[in-house]
Ligand code: NAD
């Protein structure tokens with residue numbers, strides 16, 4: 001896809017954490033493009049996350065479930081997108097242990113529906129792109145050494161990662177079989193503002209600020225490769241504009257840390273913010289029963305996107321974490337909003353009574 005005028009980007013899941021960041025950043029930056037946000041507004045989708053750009057003349061919102069084929073056809077009819085940037089998904093591993101079917105419906109069938117709309121309508125494929133936003137979890141777990149590269153065999157562990165793996169395969173199949181112009185990105189763990197507080201980083205930040213227990217799974221030795229969300233979005237844009245059709249690009253931050261190290265770093269930043277000794281927050285760490293099928297370690301080799309497209313993350317883990325803690329401390333209204341309703345009920349049903357092993 002070129003940066004020329006009159007592009008219409010259909011962005012699915014734009015009221016979520018990463019899709020919202022993409023829209024807040026690029027709607028003002030590309031005023032000559034039209035951005036159509038297609039979102040079902042599940043518990044994880046919050047219209048307040050796109051409030052800063054909601055009134056922009058080049059922004060539209062479609063309240064649509066990507067599993068609803070007829071509604072999706074209407075969206076394609078109305079907007080004739082030149083590109084799809086597909087973020088929408090059920091994204092939380094713990095939830096996928098309790099309701100795997102929902103993950104297959106949205107992540108697999110929803111992706112299939114989008115691919116079908118493109119296949120049927122994009123007769124001239126010039127300058128069209130289907131950009132599939134995926135995860136490093138499709139590769140399974142690493143041992144203590146090495147990193148995922150684009151050709152690492154798929155070996156997903158959870159219903160979430162299996163559903164994302166299935167969607168990746170479908171996207172590649174539509175390229176090979178039907179010639180659909182697709183691009184894929186597989187990214188490591190994101191953190192930053194507006195992330196739903198069921199995920200490790202925002203959960204720990206809020207609990208630390210509120211003096212609540214910090215529930216670390218197992219021994220806290222599992223390793224994730226942390227990337228600030230805005231860096232993920234700039235990487236997606238680089239691939240969307242200049243990545244090669246049919247190719248996959250891994251995105252990572254060289255931010256490998258054990259979960260315990262992440263929680264301790266959060267305690268350190270939050271303690272300064274609260275004017276309390278770090279040890280007081282560190283004492284809130286509670287080791288709880290491990291996640292079933294818990295992948296030990298993720299790490300990304302992002303040499304391809306770096307050398308081919310010149311992408312580099314702008315934030316270090318330290319600078320990104322400072323910004324993130326400050327955002328959660330300063331945006332309690334957003335937090336209170338997303339903590340209400342369905343989220344609270346789900347937590348009570350499924351996370352209540354998490355005990356020490
Ligand atoms: P999120 O859970 O914060 O947001 C998901 C969004 O999709 C929400 O706005 C939700 O309302 C919407 N949605 C869900 N089901 C839908 C449906 N059936 N129809 C239409 N909209 C629907 O997710 P996120 O963390 O922003 O992740 C976005 C994408 O990036 C996902 O595909 C995820 O697999 C991928 N990813 C996430 C991370 C991460 O660390 N969060 C890392 C790598 C890749």
Ligand code: DAU
Pocket residue numbers: 091092093094134135136137187188189190198199200201203215216217218222223224259291298
């Ligand atoms: O790697 C990319 C993936 O990162 C994305 O594809 C997923 O959408 C995203 O949710 C994330 O998956 P994780 O399972 O790695 O993220 P989560 O924040 O749920 O957990 C991060 C690590 O922290 C993991 O090892 C489990 C652990 N954890 C998590 C929670 C919620 C805890 O120790 N305690 C907790 O309470």
